[in-house]
Amino acid sequence: MATLPNPLPKLAADPSGSALGLRLPAGSLVDTTDEGPWREPLLWYADERALPGGWAALEPARRTGLLPVVLDVGDGHDGPDRWELLPGEVSYPGDHDAEEVLAEYWEEYAAEGDAWHGPAGPFPHAQDPDAAAAGAADALLDGGGPLKDPRLALVPARRSADIPTAIGWTGPVNHEGDTARLSAVLRSWEDRFGIRVVALGFDHLLVSVAAPPVSLADAEAVAAEHFAFCPDNVLQGADPTLRAYAEHQVLDQRVWHFWWD
Numbered sequence: 001m002a003t004l005p006n007p008l009p010k011l012a013a014d015p016s017g018s019a020l021g022l023r024l025p026a027g028s029l030v031d032t033t034d035e036g037p038w039r040e041p042l043l044w045y046a047d048e049r050a051l052p053g054g055w056a057a058l059e060p061a062r063r064t065g066l067l068p069v070v071l072d073v074g075d076g077h078d079g080p081d082r083w084e085l086l087p088g089e090v091s092y093p094g095d096h097d098a099e100e101v102l103a104e105y106w107e108e109y110a111a112e113g114d115a116w117h118g119p120a121g122p123f124p125h126a127q128d129p130d131a132a133a134a135g136a137a138d139a140l141l142d143g144g145g146p147l148k149d150p151r152l153a154l155v156p157a158r159r160s161a162d163i164p165t166a167i168g169w170t171g172p173v174n175h176e177g178d179t180a181r182l183s184a185v186l187r188s189w190e191d192r193f194g195i196r197v198v199a200l201g202f203d204h205l206l207v208s209v210a211a212p213p214v215s216l217a218d219a220e221a222v223a224a225e226h227f228a229f230c231p232d233n234v235l236q237g238a239d240p241t242l243r244a245y246a247e248h249q250v251l252d253q254r255v256w257h258f259w260w261d
Contacts, residue, residue, distance in 0.1 A: 006065075008043070028079075030079070030081050030085075050070055054137075055137035058152055067160055068154060072146075072147045072201035073151055074148025075201065077203075099119050102228045103228075110228075120224075121211075132196070133198055140255070147206075148201075160190065161184075162186075174261065193211045207256050209254050212251070213250060220250075223246035224242060226249075232260055233245065
């Protein structure tokens, strides 16, 4: 994984983040991986449950090279120090072609004879992607959603799509062992749909969507990409068809939720 200067070590001596121009709540640096301590912190995350407005408070961290994300440490999986992170086992997202990755997944998981029709979109951005991410984060943190115990976090990454790869996240390991290939797809979705990685759990991922499809035909095209990216989303649904998934989970939806069994 190509790296960039990591400002997180400064938080070891200055937990408030004042040296970086930040005002952080109490939190912890994580360098724990499944293969022992990493050479530098992979992320910082807050000790207390995240509340609406917390994402916006972290926005100034962008200028330091740190990107906000919400970590779900509930549902029996504890914090990221217990997530079996493997940053040394991932490649660089820019080394992969998103369309080729999706086509390979489709060929592996789609029914015989179902042809891959290529990527969907792009769609016009109805909202600024970062504003959409802040709004989605607030909605998720307002309770009643899929996050059991959300905590605000900061990750050194070039772009939001790279966050899972930057920490060596292994949530999709039963589907893909090199998370950089999934980040390549997320990069493509950033460009075409204005997505941002808003939340990560042990084995699930939520993204905000600034430009979701607004017709069923476009939603079905995006649903095919979702199926390739995360087959469990469709195959383990109440109605395991792309059309039903497109209609209920993709069409005009501002948050996409993926989970791997």
